[in-house]
Amino acid sequence: MKGMLAFIKKEWLETVRSGRLGILAVVFVILGIMNPAIAKMTPLMVELMTDSLAEMGMNITEVYVDAMTSWTQFFKNIPIGLIAFVLICSNTFTKEYQSGTLVLVLTKGLERYKVVAAKSVIMLLLWTFCYWLCYGITYGYNAYFWDNSVADNLFTTSLNWWLFGLWTITLIVLFSMLARNNTGVLLGTGGTVIAAYLISLFPSVKEYTPAVLMNTASLLSGAEEITVYGKAIAVTIVLCVLSVAASIPVMNKKQL
């Protein structure tokens, strides 16, 4: 346990000193501010465009914005945050393979599964921190300008998206075992997410795929209840555990 804790401490130090934490915090704070800001500016932008729209024959009378507009923005912007997260964190393993830093650690007798576990824990915490930071900022502004209660199932919907992000992170872990370089990790992770999305287009299997956790509109409007997503949530949790569990035997036999 002491070894694992030491490695977690090292990972944390790396996250801070390499600037990873700083960059991600900035990205997610900006996204958090952008959501209500875009909602707030929508009427203004529409007004500016009224004349040109009128020339095209469109008449706009009044634009109504509330917290829902901002939350819709939140779920439109958060994929950008996740992509930034994946790009910044995807080299956490491959950088160590390529520089050879892991060799010294492992030859000191640290069990390999602890490396996998420690890195997974740090990425999980980092994602949780960034995601809820963004959520908190949007929530705060929305409460100040409008009323958050117009969005139904707000917390559970957000939890769904957070879980989807978590699944993506476990894919980083899994593909870091299978690939030697960062490109491989990015292709594997991105490819799997796209594949999950494509699979979710088939109505018969739709309710089982993690990709449906990204559908937030009907939950927020109250058209659907969270129970509809029960199967997808269960499948995603199982996939997360499987990804990390499958990583360990691969790591144990990985040539470094």
Add this chain to the structure above:
Amino acid sequence: MNVLTISNIKKRFGDKEVLKGVSLSVPEHSVFGFIGKNGAGKTTTMKAVLGLLGIDSGEILVADEKVVYGQTKTNKYIGYLPDVPEFYSYMTPSEYLKFCGEITGMETKDIKRRSAELLELVGLGEEHHRIRGFSRGMKQRLGIAQALLNSPKLLICDEPTSALDPVGRKEILDIFLAAREQTTILFSTHILSDVERICSDVAVLNNGRIAVQGELSEIRNMRTADEFSVEVERSEDTAKILSAFSSICKEVSPTQIIFQNHEKDMFNIMKFVAEQQLSIQRIERLEPSLESLFMEVIDK
């Protein structure tokens, strides 16, 4: 007692057989020189000992425990210094040693004491900068400090001096001499003068097999054939000597001839030189050197 025993290990990469049955034993408290050309399989052997590389057949024992590929418990007895050690560049040397101590499960106070001792030993006691700006020699020295941190029974170093300048090399060898009392050192190299300076035992790896192995003094004595070198002033004299003693001598340069035979031949040659009145620069008995032995072994 042997701290490391390798029995008949084989390793193949694709269709290239790198190790064709290497057997080796490293006695406790020796400084063991593992010699071989570049690409002879030294690093492969060492990585197999560390469980970083799977072997096709054979067995490796470290302190009488079997090494398993992947996750091996035997690494707790070993300190390892790779040829180019890489550290987390955002740490300072003492932070790095603290981290190493923690992952090996050392007590906090022991980590502090050992780190201070070792950083002093390797000459990094006053270095508080991050590792990012370190030179190769400094990294090599920090590498030794981290390898010795948990007082391992066996210190394995992969070509520790190959990439260093003469000063850096001397520093590393001096550290080894100082560390010899605490541990057994196995280091691979192709620099024979380093071996002659500090090793008590050597093994020569060639073509995937151990060609010679034993104590350095014994190995030197293996070459019994005496050699004499005769250097003349004029190159035409070389021809005269060569024609008279063609069966036992060979020309190495226009003015130098080497004889490989008994002492009585030398007297014959001296007699010939005196009779012919050849002017001689020097006649010298050549000590059997590790280099000539090495050359002989790898030429076989």
